[in-house]
Amino acid sequence: MSTAHPNPYSPSEATASVAAVSRGDSAAMQRLDWLFRRCPPHGPSQAIKSMLQRFREGQAHDAR
Amino acid sequence: MTPDELTELSRHMDLLPSMPAVRTELLLNLTQDDVSLATVSRLVAADQVIAAKVLRVANSPFFGLGCQVESLVQAVTLLGFSGLQSIALACLVMDSFKLHAQTDWFDQMAYWRHSIGTATCAQLLAERAGVNPASAFTAGLLHDLGQLVMVACYPQRCRAVLDHRRQSDGYALDSELRVFGFHHGEVGDLLGHKWNLPVPIRRGMALHHHTQDPRACTMVKLVHVADALAHALDLVGDPDELVPEVQASAWDDLNVDWSEANDLFAAIERRFHQVCASLVH
Numbered sequence: 365m366s367t368a369h370p371n372p373y374s375p376s377e378a379t380a381s382v383a384a385v386s387r388g389d390s391a392a393m394q395r396l397d398w399l400f401r402r403c404p405p406h407g408p409s410q411a412i413k414s415m416l417q418r419f420r421e422g423q424a425h426d427a428r
Numbered sequence: 429m430t431p432d433e434l435t436e437l438s439r440h441m442d443l444l445p446s447m448p449a450v451r452t453e454l455l456l457n458l459t460q461d462d463v464s465l466a467t468v469s470r471l472v473a474a475d476q477v478i479a480a481k482v483l484r485v486a487n488s489p490f491f492g493l494g495c496q497v498e499s500l501v502q503a504v505t506l507l508g509f510s511g512l513q514s515i516a517l518a519c520l521v522m523d524s525f526k527l528h529a530q531t532d533w534f535d536q537m538a539y540w541r542h543s544i545g546t547a548t549c550a551q552l553l554a555e556r557a558g559v560n561p562a563s564a565f566t567a568g569l570l571h572d573l574g575q576l577v578m579v580a581c582y583p584q585r586c587r588a589v590l591d592h593r594r595q596s597d598g599y600a601l602d603s604e605l606r607v608f609g610f611h612h613g614e615v616g617d618l619l620g621h622k623w624n625l626p627v628p629i630r631r632g633m634a635l636h637h638h639t640q641d642p643r644a645c646t647m648v649k650l651v652h653v654a655d656a657l658a659h660a661l662d663l664v665g666d667p668d669e670l671v672p673e674v675q676a677s678a679w680d681d682l683n684v685d686w687s688e689a690n691d692l693f694a695a696i697e698r699r700f701h702q703v704c705a706s707l708v709h
Contacts (some may be wrong), residue, residue, distance in 0.1 A: 399660060407679075410678035
């Protein structure tokens with residue numbers, strides 16, 4: 365694991381972090397940032413990320 | 429890949445357990461667009477392991493058929509031809525690639541979950557991009573098969589790839605190039621040639637990280653986006669997960685209407701979990 369990009373998620377926490385993404389909380393949005401860490405901040409990768417943020421927020425809203 | 433590397437890899441691949449003739453014929457037929465239902469049914473029926481798995485999947489909650497499927501004829505009627513084609517292909521390839529204990533450090537279940545995730549993304553994207561969904565599922569399922577061949581042929585060097593990837597926090601492709609000098613796409617292409625797979629599926633295996641290549645057809649671009657989407661949706665839950673960059677030209681060429689992206693993502697997640705529950709244990 366790189367020291368430049370420390371992974372805050374241990375293997376045992378991975379499943380929990382995926383569930384957190386579904387709840388749309390701030391840790392979940394950090395996980396999205398983590399997943400896209402090598403992608404440029406423009407273009408199709410960012411389009412996917414933006415759509416996913418809206419999708420997860422929608423899931424969180426429905427869950428409430 | 430240099431000619432010497434190609435020769436060495438071919439020699440290693442020749443040492444892998446070969447598929448029985450009936451499976452080779454089934455694989456070939458399952459990956460063709462113009463194969464008849466009668467042919468696939470006959471070939472599936474001839475392989476008891478595959479036939480039993482198809483029936484088990486057909487009876488899983490994924491299909492919600494509401495009745496007991498007891499025969500292949502009934503399964504075909506209920507699942508449709510493309511459903512049978514996709515399930516039989518997944519069962520066949522997964523059953524044919526079992527790694528030995530020396531590679532227990534390699535998470536084969538995570539590998540298959542990513543392959544099924546990419547296949548699911550490709551299938552649902554294909555419906556929106558005017559591409560044959562069954563072929564897209566196949567291309568997605570097989571896209572990383574070169575990785576599995578590399579693990580089977582060169583377990584020690586692949587372990588070094590994994591270590592390098594973790595230390596650099598980078599992409600598997602870059603670590604493969606660093607350790608081997610070639611990557612899983614080239615190996616997949618070789619396997620596709622050996623198995624006589626249709627050209628678009630071979631291209632998907634070979635070029636899904638290289639969509640700028642002049643040989644990159646629509647299927648390559650579809651697999652490229654599907655692969656990124658499977659990583660972005662975090663379907664495997666790998667703590668070291670990393671989304672590959674999506675090339676703008678591939679994205680634009682697919683011309684998918686993303687106005688209903690929420691419905692698409694929800695459908696992908698639902699179908700992925702259902703298929704995994706049936707195929708990956």
